[in-house]
Amino acid sequence: MKIAIGGLSKNVTAAAVQKFSGGKIETVITTDIGAVSMLKKGEVDYYFGACESGGGAAISILIGMIGYAKCCTVAKNGQVVKKENVEKFVNEGKIAFGMSVESIEKTVPLLVEALLEKSGE
Structure with a gap:
């Protein structure tokens, strides 16, 4: 599994990922626009983005480029x-996750656990 980080x-x-x-997930540090291209080409499986609010710059470009149905704000x-809530978003098939900067240390472990569980790892 590979996650783009913006x-x-x-x-x-x-x-944190x-x-x-435990090294089971590869990360690629990029921009939000770079992540869109990588997701569309299948070069990465997911996107994690953080900003001050969790719902603005962290995820807005992704919403506009890949659609609201594939994106969510995990923690404002x-x-x-x-x-x-994290498990619900993952099970709904969301692939782009926005979070506030202050929540990274609490949000990433929950996302990682849910994504690994979904993938069977």
Whole structure:
């Protein structure tokens, strides 16, 4: 599995993916527009993006380019991320996940767990 990482704090997000996936997930640090191309070409499976609000710059380009049905905001600024919501988004087939910068350390482990579970790893 390969995840494109965009938005703010890309290195923090990528490091969290590596830490919580035990090296089972490869990351590619890119821009949101670069991630769109990679998703469309099948070069990556998912996108994680972070911004201050979790629903603006982290995910807005992806919504416009690949469609709202494939995107979601997992954790907005000041919001507590819930495991059941993350699992719901993954099971609905979302492939682009936006989160607030402040939530990276809590959101990424839940996303990684749900994505690995879905893939059977």
